[in-house]
Amino acid sequence: DTGVSQNPRHKITKRGQNVTFRCDPISEHNRLYWYRQTLGQGPEFLTYFQNEAQLEKSRLLSDRFSAERPKGSFSTLEIQRTEQGDSAMYLCASSLGQEGNIQYFGAGTRLSVL
Amino acid sequence: AQSVSQHNHHVILSEAASLELGCNYSYGGTVNLFWYVQYPGQHLQLLLKYFSGDPLVKGIKGFEAEFIKSKFSFNLRKPSVQWSDTAEYFCAVNSASGNTPLVFGKGTRLSVIA
Numbered sequence: 001d002t003g004v005s006q007n008p009r010h011k012i013t014k015r016g017q018n019v020t021f022r023c024d025p026i027s028e029h030n031r032l033y034w035y036r037q038t039l040g041q042g043p044e045f046l047t048y049f050q051n052e053a054q055l056e057k058s059r060l061l062s063d064r065f066s067a068e069r070p071k072g073s074f075s076t077l078e079i080q081r082t083e084q085g086d087s088a089m090y091l092c093a094s095s096l097g098q099e100g101n102i103q104y105f106g107a108g109t110r111l112s113v114l
Numbered sequence: 115a116q117s118v119s120q121h122n123h124h125v126i127l128s129e130a131a132s133l134e135l136g137c138n139y140s141y142g143g144t145v146n147l148f149w150y151v152q153y154p155g156q157h158l159q160l161l162l163k164y165f166s167g168d169p170l171v172k173g174i175k176g177f178e179a180e181f182i183k184s185k186f187s188f189n190l191r192k193p194s195v196q197w198s199d200t201a202e203y204f205c206a207v208n209s210a211s212g213n214t215p216l217v218f219g220k221g222t223r224l225s226v227i228a
Contacts, residue, residue, distance in 0.1 A: 003157075004157075033215055033216075035215075035216075035218075040220065040221075041220055041221070042118070042204050042206075042218030042219050042220050042221050043158070043204070043216070043218045044218070045215035045216065045217070048215055056215065058215075091158070093216075102148075102160055102163065103216060104160075105150075105157050105158040105159075106157060107156070107157040108157065
């Protein structure tokens with residue numbers, strides 16, 4: 001499978017714990033995006049990278065959230081001191097980074113904070 | 115502010131009925147427009163896209179959409195729906211000038227009954 005891969009698919013954690021999600025983009029895609037989707041809503045942008053550089057962060061991304069893409073390949077999204085309001089589907093997408101290019105989405109990581 | 119409005123939250127149709135899902139956007143500058151579909155238990159998939167040129171675009175599975183610039187609209191249509199079209203449909207927009215994050219609508223859930 002050469003699509004966008006996300007791990008884990010599901011994560012259940014207790015409030016206050018730290019969690020980390022991983023995204024492996026499509027090979028040779030230099031742009032990588034993180035979105036969050038809650039029930040009844042469309043995906044909302046969190047942050048994105050071009051290669052290893054983090055180009056933009058949404059105001060939704062509180063200081064408890066951090067994302068990295070150290071070698072310009074896979075990316076991790078960490079949430080520290082999780083809160084119940086962090087429960088959501090976290091989606092990763094990648095694109096070639098050219099004008100008019102399409103973003104391809106992974107299956108997402110569903111986070112449940114108890 | 116950048117936003118996408120999808121007029122219908124949940125649409126229920128009988129098989130062979132015609133479908134039209136509304137989408138209006140608010141976004142400065144020239145835009146790219148997308149419809150993504152999410153089948154039950156699956157990841158977001160691109161249904162069709164508009165970048166430039168002919169405002170009537172055709173996508174997979176018999177879907178089409180028309181970009182009406184004066185109305186800031188990009189409605190999705192299908193002349194005859196099938197049970198397998200049951201899914202959630204998301205309209206999205208980004209800037210045509212770069213590979214920017216997508217702004218999504220809240221989605222429309224389509225249920226097709228036999």
